[in-house]
Amino acid sequence: MSEIERESMDYDVVIVGGGPAGLSAAIRLKQVNPELSVVLLEKGSEIGAHILSGAVLDTSGLDRLIPDWKDRGAPVTTEVTQDNFYILGPHGQVRVPNWPMPPLMNNHGKYIVSMGNVCRWLAEQAEALEVEIFPGMACSQLVYEGDRVVGVVAGEMGLNADGSPGPAYEPGMELRGKYVLIAEGVRGSLAKELIGKYDLSAGHEPQKFGLGMKEIWEIDPAKARPGTVTHTMGWPLGKNAGGGSFIYHLEGNQVLVGFVVHLNYANPYLYPYMEFQRFKHHPLVADLLEGGKRVAYGARAISEGGWQSIPKLTVPGAALLGCSAGLVNVPRIKGNHNAMLSGIAAAEAAAKAIAAGREGDELTDYEADLRSGPIARDLKPVRNVKPLWSKLGLWSSLVLGGFDMWVANLTGWNPLGTWKHGKTDAQATGKAADFQPIDYPRPDGKLSFDRLTNVAFSFTNHEESQPCHLKLKDPAVPIAVNLPLYAEPATRYCPAGVYEVLEGEGGPRFQINFQNCVHCKTCDIKDPSQNINWTTPQGGDGPNYPNM
Structure with a gap:
């Protein structure tokens, strides 16, 4: 496809991704210099369509970016009033008191939010500053000149399933910038390319990940407790995997119910989605949800490596922001504030460089700020958890x-030094012969649901005639390697039912139902053979989260 001719547009800064990091960068660039030309590209059908987060928001990033956010009507209104932490057993729970926990774990003064709605509001602030925002524009390629990143290809649409141009083919455009800021979120395809091409993880620990699944429930008004935050650990995961849950009470009788499974689990028979469904039958949760209804579902990988896994963040002409860099504070279960702070820091470094007449070099000031400023102060103390x-x-x-x-x-000193992570999550997967299958109860259709029913509540849609965006490096591996060695865990780790092993006359075959994909990236992370490469489908496709 390299012979395709595309129109190009030039900007001072090109931003990939309409999450909190990208939007904060766009806003800050215009605050520093309103004359800068800034474009932001988002693969979702609208800003917020692909945003999924808990979320209890630490407003430190928002305070710095837009100090008068309350007066401007930011959708940040449900302040945390109660903070609960439980260790669960199969039939009961033990509450862990708040007093032994370090102050950084305190959620009082934070806000329960829909991060999708926060991003929609941030986009309004950016557009008021004349940032050009283009949703439905998937960035499928980076554009290089020599060793330098000079832009991206965005908006290519209408390819046939075999990759050839179809009758409605649109080649997309090259959007070029003096600097390109990559804010795609966790395990984005362009960030992954840059990390590999420039060996940005050299000297750093491998990134670690969790799979976060979330449902929004409307519950009985008598049970609603706006401002209440509950976190749990223990059952049902036990020794099978690390992880835990969150239950956040929003206004309007809505409860955000989420479950996180760390992806370094060994047992290939573990089924993260079914662990989530089983969790909702615990008396603590079942009593809350009884009589309510689930109104939305989604899933997303979470970067969990922390301080020691942050790669080098800059290459000539480009920088990694937010979850593309891996800035989540795992014990606090928060990353949105750091995403926003990284966007601010990258914007200030880019604006300073452009003002000095530079372009296409490395934004070393951004890296220095991240490794010595508020993000470092947030992540370094918790790096061993x-x-x-x-x-x-x-x-x-x-x-x-x-x-x-x-x-x-x-x-300010960690007595345990800096512990290492060691294996990647893919390498942590054990052989099926060393484990027993796990028997999961059938969903009851009231509290728990099968995957495909729940995927319908993510409002996911993909144009079916396009090429499959889940690329197998070797199509033979799933059946020849993963099935006999690992009982093909893709059929279980995917929270959207994308992967199946179907029996036929010629033996088993591997099927990819890419139409179901909610863009969580778990397959790209957890496949033990590292044979699956997640790439962007055409723009606007994927989930359409209403207020995740």
Whole structure:
């Protein structure tokens, strides 16, 4: 396809991704210099369509970006009033008191939000500053000149299933910039390309991930407690995997119910989606949801590597922002504030460089800010929590991790140093022969649901005549390697039922139902053979989350 001629447009800064990092960068660029030309490209059908987050928002990023956000009507109104933490068993729970936890774990003064709606509001602020925002524009390629990133290809549409141009083919455009800011979110395809091409992870720990699944429920008004935050650990995962849940009470009798499974689990028979469905039958949760109805569902990978897994962030002409860089604080279950702070820092570095007459070089000021400023102060004290959990299990990590965080909180020094993660999540997957299959109860259709029924509540849509965006490096691997060695875990780790092994006369075959894909990226992360490459489908396709 390299011979295709495309029109091009030039900007000062091109931003890929309409999440909190990209939107914050766009706004800050215009605040620093209203004359800068800034374009933001979003693959979702609208800003917010692909945003999925818990979310309890630490407003530190928003405070810095738009200090008068309350007066401007930001959809940030449900302040946390109660903060609960439980360890679950199969039939009951033990509440962990708040007093032994370091102050950084306190959610009081934070806000329960729909991050999708926050991003929609941020987009309005950006457009008021004359940022050009183009939703439905998937960025499928980076454009290079020599060693430098000079832009992206966006808006290519109308390809046939075999990749050839169809009758309604549109080649898309090259959008070129003095700097390109990559804010695609977790495991974005362009960020993955840059990390590989420039070896940005050299000298850093591998990135670690979790799979976050979320439902929005409308519950009995008598049970609604706006401002209440509940987190749990323990059952149903037990020793099978790390992870936990969140239950956040919004206004309007809505409850955000989420479940996170760390993707470094060993048992290939683990079925994260069914663990989530089973969790809702715990008495603590079932009593809350009884008589209510689920109104939305979605799933998203979460970067969990923390401080030691942040790669080098700059290459000539481009920089990684937000979850493309991996800035989530795992014990706090928060990353939106750091995403916004990274967008602000990258924007200030780019604006300064352009004012000095530079372009296409590395934004070293951005990297320096991230590694010494508020993001570093947020992530460094908690850097051992995730590796401790992975290596020692839940209880030991609670004790040791709590001790390490407390000392770091009081002194700025981590007594446990910096623990390493070791294996990637793909490498952590064990052989099927070493484990027993897990028997999961059937969903009851009231509290728990099968995958395909729930995917309908993500409002996902893909044009079916386009090429499959889930690329197999070797089509033979799923049946020849993954099935005999790992019982083909793609049929279970995918929270949208994209992958199936079908039996036929000629033996088993691997089927990809890409139309179901909710763009969570779990397959790209967890496939033990690293044979699946997630790429962008045409713009506007995928989930259409209303207010995740």
